[in-house]
Amino acid sequence: MPIIFDSEKKIFKLDTANSSYVIEIYDENYLLHLYYGAKIPDYNLKNLKFKGGFASFSPVNINIEDGRFSPDNCTFEYPCEGTGDFRLSAFAVRNADGNNSTDVRYVSHKIYNGKPGIDGLPSLYASDDSDVTTLEILTEDKVTGIQAILYYSVFEKLGAMTRSVKVINNSDKTVEIERIYSTCVDFQTSNYDMITLYGKWSKERNVARRPLAHGRQTASSKRGSSSHHQNPFGAIVANDATEDFGEAYGFNLVYSSNFSFDVEVDQNSGSRVLLGINPDGFGWKLEPGKTFSSPEAVMVYSDKGIGEMSRIFHRLYRKHLIRGKWKDIKRPLLINNWEATGMDFDGDKIVSFAKKAAELGVDMIVMDDGWFGNRFDDRRALGDWQVNEEKLGGPLSYLIERINALGLKFGIWYEPEMISRDSNLYREHPDWCIHVPNREKSIARHQYVIDFSRRDVRDYIYNEMYKVLSVNKVDYLKWDFNRNLSEIGSAGYPADQQKEIAHRFVLGTYEIMDRLTKDFPDMLIENCSGGGGRFDAGMLYYSPQIWTSDNTDPIERLSIQFGTSMCYPANTMGAHVSASRRAGYETKGNVALWGSFGYELDPNRFTEEEQVTIKEQVKEYHKYYDVIHFGDLYRLISPFENHFRAAWMFVSEDKNEALVTSVVMRKPEDRPFFLRLKGLDPEKYYVDEETNEVYSGALLMNAGLCLNEFSLDDGTSFKKYFKSVK
Numbered sequence: 001m002p003i004i005f006d007s008e009k010k011i012f013k014l015d016t017a018n019s020s021y022v023i024e025i026y027d028e029n030y031l032l033h034l035y036y037g038a039k040i041p042d043y044n045l046k047n048l049k050f051k052g053g054f055a056s057f058s059p060v061n062i063n064i065e066d067g068r069f070s071p072d073n074c075t076f077e078y079p080c081e082g083t084g085d086f087r088l089s090a091f092a093v094r095n096a097d098g099n100n101s102t103d104v105r106y107v108s109h110k111i112y113n114g115k116p117g118i119d120g121l122p123s124l125y126a127s128d129d130s131d132v133t134t135l136e137i138l139t140e141d142k143v144t145g146i147q148a149i150l151y152y153s154v155f156e157k158l159g160a161m162t163r164s165v166k167v168i169n170n171s172d173k174t175v176e177i178e179r180i181y182s183t184c185v186d187f188q189t190s191n192y193d194m195i196t197l198y199g200k201w202s203k204e205r206n207v208a209r210r211p212l213a214h215g216r217q218t219a220s221s222k223r224g225s226s227s228h229h230q231n232p233f234g235a236i237v238a239n240d241a242t243e244d245f246g247e248a249y250g251f252n253l254v255y256s257s258n259f260s261f262d263v264e265v266d267q268n269s270g271s272r273v274l275l276g277i278n279p280d281g282f283g284w285k286l287e288p289g290k291t292f293s294s295p296e297a298v299m300v301y302s303d304k305g306i307g308e309m310s311r312i313f314h315r316l317y318r319k320h321l322i323r324g325k326w327k328d329i330k331r332p333l334l335i336n337n338w339e340a341t342g343m344d345f346d347g348d349k350i351v352s353f354a355k356k357a358a359e360l361g362v363d364m365i366v367m368d369d370g371w372f373g374n375r376f377d378d379r380r381a382l383g384d385w386q387v388n389e390e391k392l393g394g395p396l397s398y399l400i401e402r403i404n405a406l407g408l409k410f411g412i413w414y415e416p417e418m419i420s421r422d423s424n425l426y427r428e429h430p431d432w433c434i435h436v437p438n439r440e441k442s443i444a445r446h447q448y449v450i451d452f453s454r455r456d457v458r459d460y461i462y463n464e465m466y467k468v469l470s471v472n473k474v475d476y477l478k479w480d481f482n483r484n485l486s487e488i489g490s491a492g493y494p495a496d497q498q499k500e501i502a503h504r505f506v507l508g509t510y511e512i513m514d515r516l517t518k519d520f521p522d523m524l525i526e527n528c529s530g531g532g533g534r535f536d537a538g539m540l541y542y543s544p545q546i547w548t549s550d551n552t553d554p555i556e557r558l559s560i561q562f563g564t565s566m567c568y569p570a571n572t573m574g575a576h577v578s579a580s581r582r583a584g585y586e587t588k589g590n591v592a593l594w595g596s597f598g599y600e601l602d603p604n605r606f607t608e609e610e611q612v613t614i615k616e617q618v619k620e621y622h623k624y625y626d627v628i629h630f631g632d633l634y635r636l637i638s639p640f641e642n643h644f645r646a647a648w649m650f651v652s653e654d655k656n657e658a659l660v661t662s663v664v665m666r667k668p669e670d671r672p673f674f675l676r677l678k679g680l681d682p683e684k685y686y687v688d689e690e691t692n693e694v695y696s697g698a699l700l701m702n703a704g705l706c707l708n709e710f711s712l713d714d715g716t717s718f719k720k721y722f723k724s725v726k
C-alpha cells in the first residue's frame, strides 16, 4: 500500500516508486512534517519522530510541558498564522472577531484508492483507481470551528504526489480566508538551490538558479494570469545537482492565475517551501456551511538529477493531466496565417494558403485573429464575435467547405476573455469589464479584460461562441489572452468580495473551457497568451497544447523550449516553422519538431528548393511523432550553460528508438567534440539510419557521438535517428 498509517507511532507514510513522505501526529494533535526524500523502508520510523526543540524568543504551547515544543522551531505540515510560528504561514483565516490567529490540528483521516476532483478547478486525474491512492486528513481549529481537509494523492509508479486543501466553515459566523497555500514542505536544511522560470513576452521561461539564502525568496504573479514573467513552477535541488545527478524536488501549481512560490530560510537554516494562490491581494469571504478549495500542487521527487525530475513531470502530465480525444491520437500538422498576414486577409487568401499547404502535406489551416466584427486591427471588435462574412467572402461554412474540399481541417482563433474599448459589446455594456469604480481603466493592446467572474457575462460570451461553433465544422480553436489584469474589481460583487475577483475570474475562464470541451469533445484547443503567457498545468487540463511563444526565431526558441521543458512535456509545446531569418528551414524544422509541430508563414512564398525541404519535414514529422510525443526527453547541452550549441534527444519508452538534435548557436571551437547521449540501453546496439553505422549504447553514452563531421556554421543543425538492432 503506497499510503500507510501506523496508529501506534501515529505516523503516515506516503510512498512512490522512488520517494517517501512522512507525517507525524504529534502531541496536542499538531501535524508535523518528518521527511520527504528518497524511498525508505517502513522499519524504525520512530527514529524520525520530532524530538522537540526550544527556540528562544518563540512562544511555546502551554500544554506541552518543559518547553520542548516551540511552533517556530519545528517542521509543520500545514503551518498556520499567528500562533507562534513566525515563518511564512500556509493558512490564515480572518475570524469574525477580527483577528487572524489560526490553528488547525488533526482530527481524523481516511485513505482510499483513486483521487477526487476539485470543484471548478483543473486537477490531475487517475486513469484507473489503482493508479492513485489518496489520504485525506481532516483538521480543525477548535476555537473558530474552521476545518481544513488536507488532500494527498500518491501516483506511486510515477514518483509524484499532489496536494490540495479544502476549507469548510463549520462555524455560525462568516470568516475571510486570507492565505491558503496548496502545499508546504519544511526541509531540515537549506543546502539547496532554487530554480524558477522567469521571462517576458517573447522570451518566456528562462531558467534562474540560485542558492537559497536566509530570509525569503519568491517567484510569483499578481497579473491575474500565471504570466510570461514567472511560471508557477519551482524546484529545490541539491547545491551540486546536475541534469543527471543529485536530489531535485519539483513543485508545480495546477493554476492559471496569481500564484506564489516562496522559500523561507529560517534562523536555524531550515527551509520552508510554499506554493499556492498568491496571498497578495487575495481574500475569500466564507459563509457558514460553505467550502473553498485551493488549486492543486504537484510535487515530484528525483534522486537522479533535474533531468529525471522533468521526465517525471512529463510522464505524469501526459498520462494524468492531458485529457480528451487528442491525448493519445496524432494531432494535426497545422499552418497558421498570423505571422504572414496579421489581420490583412480575406477568404480567398486563406484558401490560397490552404491550397499550397495541402500540396505540401499539411493537415489543417488555422485562421487567426481578424475574422469577426469590425476587426481590421487590434484597436477594435473583441467581444463582437459575429463572423465578418464580407471579409471572408461568404458565410464561415462556405470558407470551411472550400478548405475541407482541399483535404484540410479548419481551425479558428478566439480571445473570449477580452473586450475592445471600440466594440459594440463595450458600448452596450461598459460595466462588463474588470474595473474598479471611479478609477481610469488601464488599457493594454487597446483592450479591457471581460468580467468572467460574472455568470451573465460568461453566458453571453459562451452563447456567442456556441452560435458559431455549433453550426460550423471547426476542428481546432486557438484560445488567446493578450493582456494582464489591472484595477481588479467587478461590478457584479459587493465591496467585501472584491478580493475574490482574480480567483473568480479564472474560475469563470475554467468554466467556459469546461463547457467548450464538453460541448465540442472532438475540437482540439490550443491555448495561447501572447505566446506562452499562460503556459501552465491549469490550461493544459483543457488544451493539450499551448503556443509556447510568439518568438519563432529558432535560436531564441532553444532557450524558450529548454526552459519550458523543465516541467512541461514536449507534446504540449506549440512550435512552428516561420519565415524568421536567423536560420534556414532545416534548422527551423529541427527546432520546431521538438513540440507540436506546425507552420506560421505564407506557403506560397516558398522557393522550389524550400518546398522540397518542407515536404521532407512533413515526412519527418510523421516518422518521429511517437518518439517525440511519447518518448523521454534528455537535455544534452543547454543554451543556458553553453553559448556555442544546444542539443537534446528523445528516447522511446522501450529504448529502441532515439532522435538526437543539435543546433550551432555560435561557431564553436574546432577541436573534436563528442556529444554524449543519454537514456539509451548500454547493452543494446543502435544503427544510425542515415549511414547504417552501428554503435553500442554504451559507446554513444560514454564516449559520445563525434560532431566534427557536421557543419559548425551559426544557425546550422543536425539530427540523427537511431534504432536498436534486434
Ligand code: DGJ
Pocket (backbone or CB within 6 Å): 338, 368, 369, 413, 480, 482, 528, 529, 530, 531, 547, 549, 550
Ligand atoms: C497573440 C498570439 O500569440 C499570436 O499568435 C496571434 O494569435 C495574435 N495574438 C493575434 O492577435
